[in-house]
Structure formats: structure tokens, C-alpha cells
Amino acid sequence: MSDLKTTAQMSKNASFMTALLDDKTKTKALEAVAEALLNNKEKIFEANKQDLDRSEAEGLEGPLLKRLRFDDHKLNDVVDGIRSLMNLEDPVGKIKLHTTLDDGLELYRVSCPIGVIGVIFESRPDALVQIATLCLKSGNAVFLKGGREAAMTNRVLFETIRDASVSNGLPEGWINLLESREEVNAMLSLSDYIDLIIPRGSNAFVQYIMQNTTIPVMGHADGVCHTYIDRYADEAKALKVVVDAKTQYVSVCNATETILIDKTLETTLMPKIIAALEDKGVKIHLESEITDWHHEYLDYEVSIKLTSSIDEAIDHINKYGSGHTDAIITEKTDRAEYFMNKVDSGSVLLNCSTRFADGFRYGFGAEVGISTSKLHARGPVGLEGLVSYKYKLYGDGHIVADYASGDKKFKHIRRDI
């Protein structure tokens, strides 16, 4: 435990160095990481084979084994990802505000890294590469803890990234690997050194993290997403979108869990929706049998409720939803705007599938997670969510006493940036 504290102190010091790196250095290091991953591929695949063999012997199921597999295809994907990250604008050092407070007294708000970020993620080894390189590009130091199943693969990936980046200008200690649950628990108490924790995983796991640390946590506990079919919905769009939102991938946070349908559609569109979903193997839970509207199935099951008005639908979503992603299907733009403004969620959608709420689909490159918090970053979080800002004030001997006495007055001239 005291070892981890020392490591965290070193990582904090490293973060003061990574904050100073220019984009050229970071780009060079990212290219070195991409090349090292390609050069080390045999070693990576060998480690991954050991993880796969062990996990299969332990009875891990097919879809999870598929996520654990790291092959040529996955390697090319992460290398492509690194190269597109290299082409994105450096999120650090951007001037967000410039005000002349008085003659010779210039204020700037400038973006800067957050510091040291702890990310706990699921069994996909490609997640490690994505998160590490997002942190590198945004100038943050990072603690990584992956799934137990991927332990061998993660270690090789970590060592590859660490060695390639540190040989190319990144400071020692900027990247760290945690390999046990005990280390995660120890990390939760290191609020002097760790600035942000991003947990990805089950609802219970994220809740556990949130309740056991005073370090800010970014992420989401659950995803109870809704699709509301308004009385002015186009029938064909409603059917197509709702089937996609529920069934395109059921085990993810942005899949629709509750469908709200306007009462006027009870005998017309609703039976068709039920038939289309049952056709895909979805079990329907009607209002009469539901006791908990705040339920995330993550499976081929869905709750359906009839609503009398758009306000009833909005109130239901704001009461039972998780502020993640909610959609309306309607042809009336004023009703769409009303719904999208009043529903208090990170993503509000018109006539499209809740499954779109994702950093890649939103065009952010990779994402570190999806946030349901309304502070800092909300919705899918990419590079921009990994930076903070600081104020820089340049004077020339200016003192407050001159303004307090009235001898001088502030000009507060907002400058174009």
C-alpha cells in the first residue's frame, strides 16, 4: 500500500512534466507507441493466447472470449486509432478566454491537463491502448486497471506503451499498471495524488467506487434509456428505430430499456411494435406487471408504458431514467424541441436510435467513458473531457489597492480568441 503511495507521488510529479509537453513530442511518442505495438505483436498475441486458454478453461463464455481476443484485426484497429488521435488538435494550451482587465493587465483562460487519472476498465485489452493514448495526447498521467481475464495481455501492452513512450520524451512514471483489486482499493484513498477516477463496468461496481472515494468520479452507474413514441410519430421510422434501439446490441448502456407509447397508438402502432420486438426474441413487460421502472435489463427484455401526454412521458423519464440517453419519435419539431429541452439527460435524440450515443459515433475518436454527471463532462467523453483549465494573468506591477481606492478602474475588454 505504501508502495502505491510512492508510485502515486511519482506519477503526480510526472504529470507536472506531461503538462508541459508540446504536441510535436506527444505525436512522436504516439507514433513510437504505434510502431512498438506492431513490432511486439508476436509477444502480445502469445500473452493473449495464455489469457484466452486460461479463461476458456475457467468457463468464460463465447461473447466475453471474443472481447478478450487481441488479434491482427484488433491490433490494426488500435494502431489506426492512435494515428487518428495523432491528427486531432492538441487539447492542451488552447486559449478559451482573453480579457484585458486594464492597461497591461491581460487575463487568459488556458486549457491544461487534469493531472493523474485512474481508469478501471473491463476485459477488452484494446481499451488499455485507447485509454493510455488518450491520456498521453491530453497530457495526463494515468493508472490503468484492466479485467483479470486480460492480465497477461495487459501487462505486455502496458510495458510496450511505457517503454516506447518513455524512450520518446514522456517522463518515467506517467503510466502505471495496477494488477489487483487491493491496489484499486488503495488507489481510492490517494486523493492527494489522483485527480479523477473513471470506472467502467457494472452498475454495482461503479456504485462501489463512487461510495468509497473522495476523489471525483466520472462515469455512469446505469443506463436506463427510453424511446418515446409520440402520437405524431411516423410509423415506419418508429418501428425501425425502436427495434434497433432495443436489439442492435442488448448488453450495453445505451440500449433502450423502456418504450413509452402515446395512448392514441394503443391499438394501431403498439401491436406492431410488440410483434416486431417479439420477432427478434424480445420479452415484453407491460405496465401491469412492472414494479420497478428503474430497471436495466441489458438483455432481450423491455418495459412498455402507455402515456397520455408528452409531459407524462417527460416526467416519467426524468423520474425513472438515469440521465443517460433518451429519444423521441415524432414528426412535429416543436414537440421534439420541447422534449429535448426538458428531458434532463446527457443525450436527447430525435427520430434515431439510442444506440448512437457513443464517442466513436459522435466523432470524438475513442472515448474514455460516458458520463451521466452534469458537472465537467457529460455524455460520451473524449479528449476534451480529459482537460481542465487555468487562468493566467499577466501584469506589470499591478496591485489591487489601486482599484480598491478608486485610483484605477477595470476596463474588462473581452478580446477575440
Next chain:
Amino acid sequence: MSDLKTTAQMSKNASFMTALLDDKTKTKALEAVAEALLNNKEKIFEANKQDLDRSEAEGLEGPLLKRLRFDDHKLNDVVDGIRSLMNLEDPVGKIKLHTTLDDGLELYRVSCPIGVIGVIFESRPDALVQIATLCLKSGNAVFLKGGREAAMTNRVLFETIRDASVSNGLPEGWINLLESREEVNAMLSLSDYIDLIIPRGSNAFVQYIMQNTTIPVMGHADGVCHTYIDRYADEAKALKVVVDAKTQYVSVCNATETILIDKTLETTLMPKIIAALEDKGVKIHLESEITDWHHEYLDYEVSIKLTSSIDEAIDHINKYGSGHTDAIITEKTDRAEYFMNKVDSGSVLLNCSTRFADGFRYGFGAEVGISTSKLHARGPVGLEGLVSYKYKLYGDGHIVADYASGDKKFKHIRRDI
């Protein structure tokens, strides 16, 4: 307690309505509040007289009595403040990002209010007006808890603001007054309804709030601010700035508590600085007698340390400072940039007083507080720190399956905003 929960639920519902208000309605309500304050001035001054009489009888000291006083001068100040707030741009509904994901699939990031904010502030009654009107302008509902000394004044101010705003388009329940410590404690557990708590006050008080709620807290516990006098400092500027930074107002968070001086100035500038400070009645604590560098005097006392290098000064600040506000005095711009980039604080200053770090002086109008967190808002926090954002995605029957299968490809065209 259950009463407060009901009030908080109502306030949450009110916040869904305030999120929809247009700037015209908010401006009209703010003008009505300003007029009502002027019209009710006798009632306000009478309540304030009772607070002053009671506090004086209880032995409250002169400077605190002065802060408690609410007279014509303070009234005109808050009314001026409301009118300048009316002229600021509406922070809600601003488009921050627009990307065409594909034909007919348009993504917007739009600013929106945070929701319900709980603010706990000190004895100045004018703070109540500033905070309430900042929340109104930013579309947030608010719980206000002021100092016990100002109880009568706060109640009249609260009723005046509530009545004038609710008669002019604000929903019932958008503004609430808490009047006891028990209510504050009850509020800390209402994480389903309250989105953010902003505590202002002593270090111990802010720490108490942070440790007793899972609701996000914005603010700062302490302000251990530094002024570093580099070997390339201009002597006259150093003397002038350091005296202002320490003595212009000693009991506030942005006053300098530690002066770092380059060793080469030990026998030249340092004695002059000590003499100038002693002349103002400042007690000097030299390195040999200091055991705790993380100490906030809030008084006519200062710690002084000699440093051998700019890096030693930066390391000291990052280790013992509170990430609030730190200044360098130097004539070398490269050293200034190095210091300002590497010091991990909300405000980093060149050749000017740490006392400038304040929302009014930075030109934000009023401030709700100063944040030392690196998430969400950092430094002095005005209207912009009181808004979040949401993603709005407009489609026309778009489904994810078409992109997962490869039938369609994302275009991700970033649009000018």
C-alpha cells in the same frame, strides 16, 4: 426532514421549468427583482437593523458588523449588479459543437442549466442577492443558506426575490431558503434532487461539507497562495506587489501566505521586503521556525522561504499550496511561462498581486465562489460555471445497425458554430 425532501422534489420539478425559460423572461424577472428590492427597502433595512442590534448585543466584532450591514449603498450595489447581469449573454442554449454525423443526422452540444444548486454562504446579505440572481440567469433552481447573524435580512430579501420572480414567470419552488444547520445536514443527503453544493466559509466548514455528502461540491477548502520572487525580479515591482498581495486584505482566500525568494536576493531585496511588510504590521515567519508550510494565516503574518532554483519554488508550491492562486515576479518571460505552465493552480500570475484572483476583477460580474477543483469549473466561478451541456442528435429514422453492418459510413463533418 421529510418536509425538506418534498421541497427538494418540488424544486427539482421547478428546475425542469427554469431550464426552458428564454432570456426575455429571465431579464423581465431580474428587472422585477431589482425594482422589488428598491420598493421594499424600508422593510429590508428594518430587518437588517434587528440583525445588527442582536449581533452587536451578542458581541460580533466591527469588521463582521460592517459585512452584515445592508444599507442604501449595498442596496444600490446589488441593484447595479442585477442590471449588469441582465446585460450579460444568456449562458443557456448556446451551441458549443455541431457535427454532421451523416446525411440527415446532426449532432449538437448545447449548454443547459445544472439543475438544483445548494449554496451555503457567509454573513453578507448581499451575497444572497448575488447568488439568487446568478442562478436565475443561468436557469438553475437554488437552495440558499446564509449566516445566522443575517437571518432576518435574508428572510426579507428571499421573500422579495421569490415574490417578484414568481409573479414574473419563474415557477414556484425555484428558490428556497434554509434557516437552520439541521436543514443543511438534511440537504446533504438529498442527492436525488440536488445536483451541486457550493459551500463558502471556513476551511473546517468546507471540509465538513465535502466529507458528508455524495453530491458534487464546488469550492475551495483553503487558500495557501504564494508569491515567488525570481532572481530576475524588478525590485520596485516585487516590493509593491508583495505588500499588496499580503496586506491589501488579509482575511481572504487570495491573500499571499508564503513568499518564496530566490537565494541570490537574500542580502539585497529580502531585507527590503521584510522591512516593507513589518512596516505594515506583518509578522514574519522565517524558514527555521516553520513546521507547517501548508498554513493559511488569514492575518498579518507571512511565511518566507529562500529557494535555490525556479524548480524548487514550483515544487514547493505544488506540494504545499492549495491550487488556488500563485504568482511569480520576474522580468524574464521564458521563466514566467515555465512557472505559469508548471504550477498546478487555478490562477497563475505574472508581476501582479494574488488579490486579483476574483470573479469581479476577472470581469465575470458576480461570482458564486472560487474553485480549486480541476473538474468542471476552476478558479473564480461566474455564470459559465453554473451551466452544463447536453448532446442533441437529430435524425430521420437512422439506426445503428446500418453502420455496424458497413452499409453506411459516418461522415463526421465538423460545422462552424
